[in-house]
Amino acid sequence: GSGPIPVSSMLILGEYAPSADIYNIDISHEANQLASIVCRRFLPSHLSKSMHFITQDISQKTLPFEVESVLKECQLIFLAALVGDDESAKLDILRNI
Numbered sequence: 158g159s160g161p162i163p164v165s166s167m168l169i170l171g172e173y174a175p176s177a178d179i180y181n182i183d184i185s186h187e188a189n190q191l192a193s194i195v196c197r198r199f200l201p202s203h204l205s206k207s208m209h210f211i212t213q214d215i216s217q218k219t220l221p222f223e224v225e226s227v228l229k230e231c232q233l234i235f236l237a238a239l240v241g242d243d244e245s246a247k248l249d250i251l252r253n254i
Contacts, residue, residue: 213245216249216253
């Protein structure tokens with residue numbers, strides 16, 4: 158859940174650009190839309206092109222092939238603190254990804 162203000166993603170991208178692509182996954186389409194606007198406004202254009210936004214419920218047992226493919230290519234995954242309602246839900250999400 159990267160949310161509407163993906164500060165962590167922006168900081169990570171600033172540190173590892175241009176060799177990094179950041180994939181922000183959130184269940185909320187509206188949050189992704191706002192996050193995309195924030196990135197375009199506050200990041201230089203060459204960095205904002207490295208930010209990607211996927212709207213997906215990551216807790217689903219079966220993920221779409223496109224999302225699964227992105228996750229398999231990731232070298233590092235951060236799970237936002239507010240993702241999942243409780244510890245059990247967080248662990249289920251981690252097992253899923």
